[in-house]
Amino acid sequence: MKHSLAPASTIRARLTTQLADPIPMRRGSLTERFVKCSRPGCACARDPKARHGPYVSLTRSLAGTTRTRLIDPALAETVRRQIEVGRQFRDATDLYWAACERLADAEIETLTAPAAPGEKGGSVPRSRPRWRGKSRPS
Numbered sequence: 001m002k003h004s005l006a007p008a009s010t011i012r013a014r015l016t017t018q019l020a021d022p023i024p025m026r027r028g029s030l031t032e033r034f035v036k037c038s039r040p041g042c043a044c045a046r047d048p049k050a051r052h053g054p055y056v057s058l059t060r061s062l063a064g065t066t067r068t069r070l071i072d073p074a075l076a077e078t079v080r081r082q083i084e085v086g087r088q089f090r091d092a093t094d095l096y097w098a099a100c101e102r103l104a105d106a107e108i109e110t111l112t113a114p115a116a117p118g119e120k121g122g123s124v125p126r127s128r129p130r131w132r133g134k135s136r137p138s
């Protein structure tokens, strides 16, 4: 989903709703695995459909380390939803940052624009600055 052209009012509404109170959401991803055991004669060794599981694990990167924890399969849907809510929140904060940085750029340009003689302030430039190098697709 592309949000980059969302109006500021939409971004503001989304963020104020989501920041008003903490809600259940999380970062990370879920993996579901079916595994083979080492029990002699167990069907899982030859039949992929007889493998054990699902084993659901939640993986999350935190300060350079990866943390994994097992999740009760019955709770997988709930955790998946929490992750989705977290993803939407992250999208909204990305938009918020983009809006803030546009304002920050505009402020810088206002301060560095040469003022015409006899004119104070001047208008806010309409064009966005061009960055060198690769820009992240938004």
Ligand SMILES: [Zn+2]
Binding pocket: 036, 037, 038, 039, 042, 043, 044, 045, 051, 052
């Ligand atoms: Zn087995």
